[in-house]
Amino acid sequence: MKAILFDEIGSPRDVLYLDDVPTPRVGDGEVLVRMVSASVNPGDFLFIQNLYPEPKKPHFPRQIAGNHGAGIVEAIGADVALQPGTLVAFSHYNTWAEYAAIPAEWLIPLPADYPAERAGQMVNPITAWDLLVDSRVLPGQWLAVTAGYSSISTMVMQFAQRRGINVIAVVRRQHQSPDLKELGATAILDLSDVKGIREAVMDMTGGAGLNGIIDNVGGPASGELIRTLALGGQMVINGGMSAERFELHNFDVLLSGAEIRANIYRYFFSPPVEADRPILREIVDIFGQPGFHIPVGGIHPLTEFRLAVANSLDRADLGKQIFTM
Incomplete structure (x- = not known):
């Protein structure tokens, strides 16, 4: 073969x-x-x-x-x-x-x-589903997703839209296609066309700030996004496309009660178990629908x-x- x-x-x-x-x-x-x-x-x-x-x-x-x-x-x-x-x-x-x-x-x-x-x-919709759950963002709250055009991010947006969650798609540069707002993004943060990330996020959220971040990139922008988290918000790290690092002061985390955690694919170390079957059936069903882009x-x-x-x-x-x- x-x-x-x-x-x-x-x-x-x-x-x-x-x-x-x-x-x-x-x-x-x-x-x-x-x-x-x-x-x-x-x-x-x-x-x-x-x-x-x-x-x-x-x-x-x-x-x-x-x-x-x-x-x-x-x-x-x-x-x-x-x-x-x-x-x-x-x-x-x-x-x-x-x-x-x-x-x-x-x-x-x-x-x-x-x-x-x-x-x-199937690894991708399962990961996207888990990332959204792990973000702990509730309907009506705000979630930022970096690498907005990536497969994982567009799937997160579509799952989030179904739950009534507002999503800011963070992209290096905005393209005409695909239209991220059609895929569930409430707003798009184009890093090539913004001077201050915090100011832009606070404007998009009406001053509420972010309740969660799903980060696939890293780099300085991630540090800026963390500083926009509302009280009790969290960042879930899922990737590191950027070779650059971000910097934080202890107070950036302490004074907002922020949490930074990693996402590990649920079947990285161990196989599916019987208790997973209902969730897997739901993910398989949604992911297979023609309307899911x-x-x-x-x-x-x-x-x-x-x-x-x-x-x-x-x-x-x-x-x-x-x-x-």
Whole structure:
């Protein structure tokens, strides 16, 4: 089978290559999945650069890249209840390939007609859902989301709109398309066209300030946003697209009762549990609806991995890059 591999730690631009590898065999409790689609995510690049903690580490030689995707159950090992032919999504390992052997406990069953480009990126709506919950912002309050054009951020906006939460989409530069206000943003903070972030936020919120921040970027703007938090507000850190740091004084946190916390994908260390099933069904249902906008920037065969990687790194505004097999 074809797979995208790497043999050393480094930039995904430099170390990835396409080659043939044996189709994996399933053991007890495992499922052979014929991959249908797989998304390209910032976390995949962290894995390639060996920046994740244990146990999420590559193993050489010929580590298959990719951590999220979807496919059809082709064969099952002993003690597996799923039936061949079932469409499943999962977050695990080895998704940038034509087949993957996955422990059955990690699989999320999907409707048979679920759109492939959505099935392959279920990590994103699950993350967006959890980020919004973790922000603790209530209906009528204000939430700022950085990297406003990213897939995660546009999904947060749409979930927030359904809950009556006001969202400020923070962007480096505003574009005509997609229209973030159509996706649920109440206001757009264009960093290229604003002199004072605090002043702009306070004006947008009518002086109320922010009740929560979901930050995918970092850098000086994040420090400025923290200083706009209302009493008891919090920042949830989900990424670090900027190489720059932000600075705070203790009083920036202490005097507003602010909280800064990290978001860890709920299935990073452990698989779904039975108690998660109702929430997962709700997320799958909402995410699969035609009215839920998904910015897909490119659908590629595995042979176009260099283009998919470059677009993900350089043109996040295009939307999610997807492999199809």
